[in-house]
Amino acid sequence: xxxxxxxxxxxxxxxxxxxxxVVPCGECTACCTSSxxxxxxxxxxDALAHIPDEVLFAAPGFPPGHVLMGYDDNGHCPMFVxxxxxxxxxxxxxxxxYDCRVFAAAGIKPDxxxxxxQVGRWELDVAAPEDAAAAAAVRAAAAEITAGSPTERAxxxxxxxxx
Numbered sequence: 001x002x003x004x005x006x007x008x009x010x011x012x013x014x015x016x017x018x019x020x021x022v023v024p025c026g027e028c029t030a031c032c033t034s035s036x037x038x039x040x041x042x043x044x045x046d047a048l049a050h051i052p053d054e055v056l057f058a059a060p061g062f063p064p065g066h067v068l069m070g071y072d073d074n075g076h077c078p079m080f081v082x083x084x085x086x087x088x089x090x091x092x093x094x095x096x097x098y099d100c101r102v103f104a105a106a107g108i109k110p111d112x113x114x115x116x117x118q119v120g121r122w123e124l125d126v127a128a129p130e131d132a133a134a135a136a137a138v139r140a141a142a143a144e145i146t147a148g149s150p151t152e153r154a155x156x157x158x159x160x161x162x163x
Contacts, residue, residue: 004124004131007101008138008161014097015159021099031098032085034112035075037068040092050090051079105135106142106157108150137161 014021040047040056042065048056051069055078059066069092072078079087085095103110104122126135142157 001123001125003128004105004126005128005134007124008105008134008158011099011102011105011158014099015155017093017097020096023099023101028118029080029083030112030114030118031095031100032077032080033075034114035071036077036112037070038077038092038094040067040069040094042066044092046090047087047092050087051092102154102158103150105138106154107139108142108154108157110150110154134161 010019011021013019039059039062040051042048048067055069056067057070058064059068069078077085079085079091085091100110100115100119101122101124102108103115103119105124110116110119124131124135126132138157138161141160142153145153145156145160147153148156
């Protein structure tokens with residue numbers, strides 16, 4: 001179990017693009033199989049070189065060059081092949097920084113049932129005073145954020161929390 005304040009600092013750094021998220025997913029593939037669109041920015045040339053053009057489309061509301069990768073008829077990422085990511089070493093930034101623990105931290109239920117089931121398993125350590133303060137800050141921020149999807153709200157709560 002990871003200490004909450006440490007997790008918060010690492011997750012904020014990942015969301016800012018300073019590092020990849022380190023998530024103990026184990027065998028979980030809920031984010032890959034839950035009908036999610038994956039944003040890919042134009043500077044992600046390595047990822048774009050490994051994703052077929054036919055599964056990409058212009059990202060509404062973003063500048064030209066930003067694309068979304070859709071999902072197949074089963075709600076799976078098209079790069080999810082034989083139970084794993086076929087481009088893992090080249091995956092988009094969105095995938096590199098995704099951490100479903102933001103939902104648990106913010107107390108926000110995700111839309112996708114498979115992700116919600118995984119979120120229900122996460123426990124972040126709040127035993128130390130700094131961890132309890134950080135957790136309270138995220139929950140307080142989440143309570144103030146009412147607009148947006150569950151993912152947007154959880155991420156904004158995590159990013160705005162200052163213990």
